[in-house]
Amino acid sequence: MLTDHMNGTGFKMLFAVFHHKCTDAGIDELQLDRRMIMFLVPDNLHRINVAVEQNIEQQRTETYLDVQLIPDYWSGIGRSRQHATSLYVRVEVRIFPNCITKGKRIVNCLRYPIRMYSMRNRIYGEAVLPVFQFKTIGVASERPVLFAMDDHYFPLKNGVCHYMSKPEIIERPVLARSERPDAPDSLAAHFYGTVLYDEGKYRMWYLGMSLDINPDMPAQELELHRKKTNASLGGIMSGPICYAESDNGIDWVKPNLGQLLYKGNRNNNGIDLPEAFVHAPAVIKDEDDPDPNRRYKMVYTYIYNTGTIGRSHTSRTATSPDGIHWTAGKMGMIDEALEHSSFYKVNGLYVINGQALSGERRSEGGAPLGRQATAWISTDFDNWLKEGVDSFRLLENQAPSERGTRKNYDQVHLGVAPIVYDNVSVGLYGLWHHCENPFADTSCDFGIVISNDGLLFREPVKGHVYISSQESCATPVPGKQLNTVLCQSNGIINVGDETRIYHGRWRNAWTPEGVTDDYSGEVGLAILPRDRYGALGLIPSRKEGSILSLPITFPDEHFSLMINADGAKGIRVEFTDEHFRTIPEFSGENGGIVSKDGLDQIVEWPTNQLRMLAGKTVRMRLKLEKQDQVEPRVFAVYLVK
Known part of the structure; x- marks a missing residue:
């Protein structure tokens, strides 16, 4: 219908x-x-x-x-x-x-x-x-954001280039490991996790790690761990999932939840789940679910399979009415070993984005595949498709024999972790610089990607390092040179006029003999003016330039256009029809003007009203001109009903 x-x-x-x-x-x-x-x-x-x-x-x-x-x-x-x-x-x-x-x-x-x-x-x-339709890319949206760096929305350019933003990095960690030796995060407070701004409060779920095994963990799991002597864990306790809160998103408190029996007491901020060895708590608040007991949804990884179905080191769901008390879902929901960075909802689909670990996914010709981003999908959160999406790929080695997770080349760590807008998703991926021997030489930066369906991602600028591990580095150990591995997760949020990027900083002190106290994990923060991931601006040698959008069909009702830009006095907005013919009523002297720099600045029309274009299909042209030595930069355009 x-x-x-x-x-x-x-x-x-x-x-x-x-x-x-x-x-x-x-x-x-x-x-x-x-x-x-x-x-x-x-x-x-x-x-x-x-x-x-x-x-x-x-x-x-x-x-x-x-x-x-x-x-x-x-x-x-x-x-x-x-x-x-x-x-x-x-x-x-x-x-x-x-x-x-x-x-x-x-x-x-x-x-x-x-x-x-x-x-x-x-x-x-x-x-x-009554939506804005972008028929050439199959998108319809009530509240579209057209990022200037997105070449699907602005495919035509003249005299302009990309200017990717540099987020402000908060040097000190906003959350660090606990000093108490009996705390569940005494070794690391890893941001394989989530930050939500929820009802006026910042809430964080993260992964706690310690050097000692919790003797109060389930006996079956403890026995599995002792038998398998999991070398990949290096003798550390991966888990439990921990919780923290903050009024400002910078100063955090670890509340005593009184749930988890850990080393003889429950005075900690750990969340009690069926498994002790866990990983990567990715949480969303699902306002669409009519069941209040399923308001908060989480996907996490369990390391050991203590059930009768499925495999180890794969995902499991959980639901909660408050984000504190959780009920775990069934095991074996995805029959692949995986490690995810994010869980989100887009276009009515629940999506897990991460890297496959089972070796069943292969590169061209059936050769091994390095770390790459894969998305797994569900329509109801309970049942997940066997088929996955190749969500984002870096180049594999030309030689098939030199491909695979243990080979020394750049790979995608943990998949993609996006923030989801109504019509577009912007995310980070881990640009993993693998070194097999010694593994401690491995580091990881962030690249930035964009998607129009939340599944297939691409880089607006190929190979661009958005945040490097040198810019947001883990707290150093005096006298030692230790690499930082940046970890993305459910951590990009918009609050007020800021975009905040919470991320993990893993101090890589891994050795073949295991880890020591030099190993650590902490939560870092990078801040941007809202939605200013990157811009289009004039090439340095040019005084004028322009960009032209794909066809846009406006709803048959009143709407307005706002812009997120600097040097706004040098920006004019015009419209053509979908075949590039100028619409005189909205071009030249009749074009739209922006009087102020900043977020959500309304485009004003000197003679006509946008209502004249209701129901029509047009293209938007942004003309950029350098004025008074001020360079115009366009970050985003907002279409608002």
């Missing part, structure tokens, strides 16, 4: 049964014969308001139906100003995710018209979504 160009965005079928129960003084009962309206809407919505237009003896009336989500179907109760015996041909659905109503007034509502038709005593509807 919904057109194909919606590009797989998460939609669900709604069955709205309009009951005819209604009592109110002076208002007659609405008769709808319990007929059912079925339609598709985005799957992140919880409540709708339906305005039913009726035609009774040439008099037009409206009935408002408040429809709430209940398991498996939606039901509504209507109130009408006049008695009605049948439903007229047109229904308009007003959808608002925040479920805020005050009497008959709808606050923050989005209007979604429904085209109606009847068949077999049922009325069917087709959602007509």
Whole structure:
């Protein structure tokens, strides 16, 4: 029922049964014969308001139906100003995710018209979504962000080049290992983890490590560890998952959760899960799930398989009502050994992004594959596809015999960890400089990637090191030269006018004999002005330049355009049709101007209103001109309804 160009965005079928129960003084009962309206809407919505237009003896009336989500179907109760015996041909659905109503007034509502038709005593509807459409790349979005560094949205350029940003690095760690020897993070506070800004508070889940085994761990797991003498763990205790909180995101507190029995007491910030040896807690807050007990969702790695199905060192899910008390899901959900950096939700899909460890994924010709990014997908969080996505790849060695995780060349560590916008995802990958012997010479930087579907990523500037391990290095050990391995995870968040990049700094003191106290893990922070990952600006030798977008179909309603830029006085915005013909009403002297630098600066039009372009397909041209020795730089364009 919904057109194909919606590009797989998460939609669900709604069955709205309009009951005819209604009592109110002076208002007659609405008769709808319990007929059912079925339609598709985005799957992140919880409540709708339906305005039913009726035609009774040439008099037009409206009935408002408040429809709430209940398991498996939606039901509504209507109130009408006049008695009605049948439903007229047109229904308009007003959808608002925040479920805020005050009497008959709808606050923050989005209007979604429904085209109606009847068949077999049922009325069917087709959602007509007021979205911005980018048909050439198969994307539709309510709140699109067009990053200037994204060559899918701005493929045509003249006289401009990329200027990638340098985030401000906070030198000291924002979270470090505990000094208490009986703490679960006495060796390392690894950011194989997550930071959320949740209800006015920063919350962090991270991986604790210690040199000593927890004697209170499950006996079966302890026996497995002793038998296997896992060399990759180097004699350390990987786990438990730990929790911390902060009011400002810089000064953190490790609360006493009183859950986990660790070395004889529960006075720690560890989270109690079925396994003791764990890794990589990636957490999201899922506002779309109607079950409050599944509000927080986590994917983590368990090292040893203590069950009867599946394999070791693979992912497991968990759910929680509060992010503190967790219920683990089933084991064996993915039949591959893997190590992930991130877990996120995009276009109605749950995605794990990481590196495969089982050796079952291969490079061209069936040769071994180095560390590369793979994405695993689920539609319901419980059942995961066997097929994975080749999410991002660096070049493999030309010689097949020189490929593989133990060979000395650059690889993708832990996959991609993105922040998800409505139409685009921006992420970091680990640029792993592998050295097999000695392994302590291995280091890792960050590269930056972008995606229009959250699955297939590409570099806006190939080979660009976004944050190096020299810029954000682990706390040094006096008198020793130890490499830093940067670790990306669920750590890119937007708060206010900042983009914060929380990341791990692993001090690589690994030796064949095992690790010592020189080994450590800590959480670092890099900060950008919001959404300023990179810009397009004039080539140094040029005074003028321009960029031209792909075709954009505007919604048939009022909208505005905002820009994130510096040197804004040297930027003008124009429109052409999709075949590059200038639209005079929005070009030249009629072009849009930006009066201020910064985030969310409105584009003003001197003579015409953007409403003239509603429903039309156009291209956007940004003209850049150097004025008063000020260089214009465009970071992002926002289309806002």
